[in-house]
Structures are given as structure tokens and as C-alpha cells.
Amino acid sequence: MKSNLITRTGHDQLVAELQHLWHEERPEITKKVNWAASLGDRSENADYQYNKQILRKIDRRVRYLGKRLEELRIIDFSPEQEGKVYFGAWVEIENDLGEQKTVRIVGVDEIYDHHPQNISIDSPMARAMLSKQVDDEFEVITPLGKKNWYINAIRYEKPENSSI
Incomplete structure (x- = not known):
């Protein structure tokens, strides 16, 4: 079961996508479908079928x-x-081989938003990192075996209108 957590930024993006689809894309495609339908035989009408x-x-x-x-x-x-x-943390991590990554722990709905650093809160990597602090070590079990990682830095995006 996927978690129902989301960052405020992720939520705002989904709301914007819904508004765009409903108020811009759908009315435009509906016009095209109606136009193509007015041409007659729908079974042979590629425009109608494609837009439908x-x-x-x-x-x-x-x-x-x-x-x-x-x-x-x-x-x-x-x-x-x-x-x-x-949840929501940007975490800089490093492994025994000196490989470094920066990842952000987000909801499952946010990992597909074209941001390669986002990892799902449900992923083994995120689960292993939870509650850790800078300089802590954590272990992730991968298909290639166990990997040890170290936390180098942790930061959060704080609300702009906040005094936090």
C-alpha cells in the first residue's frame, strides 16, 4: 500500500495539473472531438478516434x-x-566507495515529477534513513547486496511566510 503523504510543493503541483487538464486541455480536445464528429462517419475518422x-x-x-x-x-x-x-528532507549521503548523492524524501505521487533526486518515503533507502542524524551510518539492502551509506548533511525547505 502506498503512503498518502505529500509535500506542500507536490500537492500544489498536482492541483495545478488538475486545473490545467480540466480548464485548458479538456475543453480544447472536446472542441476537436466535436469538430471531427461533425464530419460524419466516425469509424473511418482518424481525427475523431485519436482525439477521443x-x-x-x-x-x-x-x-x-x-x-x-x-x-x-x-x-x-x-x-x-x-x-x-x-519526510521532506534533502539528505546528502555518501557510501564506502566515496559516491555521493543528494536525495529528497517525498510522497509516492512526487517521484514522477521529473526530479531525479526525489525518492519515495516507501523506498528501502528512505526507510533506512528515517530518524538518522548527520554522521550516522545506515544500511540498505539492494538486489546486489547490502550497501552502507553515511549522512553528510540534512536540510529542509521551510515555508517562505514563516519565521521558522
Whole structure:
């Protein structure tokens, strides 16, 4: 089961996507479908079939986003998180081979937003890091075996309108 956690930024992006699909893309495609339908025989009409397919995809995504947004729980930064790895943290890590990465622990709905540093809170890497502090070591079991990582730095995006 996937978690229902999401950062405020991730939530805002999903809301923006829903608004864009509903108010811009869907009306545009609906016009094209209506135009193509007015030409007559729909079974031989590639424009009609293609745009109808796009419309179905948009409607599926709109339904999904509508339901998903109701289920999600926004997690904002809290001062108690400072110094430890929790949801929403940017974490700089390093392994025994000196490989370094910076990752951000986010909700499953945010790992597909074209940000390669985002990792799901449900991933083995994120689970192993939770509650750790700078200089702590953690172990992740991968298909290639156990890997040891070290926490070099932890930071959070704090709300702009906050005095935190």
C-alpha cells in the first residue's frame, strides 16, 4: 500500500495539473472531438478516434487526481524535524566507495515529477534513513547486496511566510 503523504510543493503541483487538464486541455480536445464528429462517419475518422482517445486519457487522469487529492495528507516542515531525517528532507549521503548523492524524501505521487533526486518515503533507502542524524551510518539492502551509506548533511525547505 502506498503512503498518502505529500509535500506542500507536490500537492500544489498536482492541483495545478488538475486545473490545467480540466480548464485548458479538456475543453480544447472536446472542441476537436466535436469538430471531427461533425464530419460524419466516425469509424473511418482518424481525427475523431485519436482525439477521443486523448479525451479518455485526460478524463482518467482527472478522476484519479480528484480522488487522490482527497486522500493525501500534506506534511509541512516542523522545527522538531531539524537535525534528523524525516519526510521532506534533502539528505546528502555518501557510501564506502566515496559516491555521493543528494536525495529528497517525498510522497509516492512526487517521484514522477521529473526530479531525479526525489525518492519515495516507501523506498528501502528512505526507510533506512528515517530518524538518522548527520554522521550516522545506515544500511540498505539492494538486489546486489547490502550497501552502507553515511549522512553528510540534512536540510529542509521551510515555508517562505514563516519565521521558522
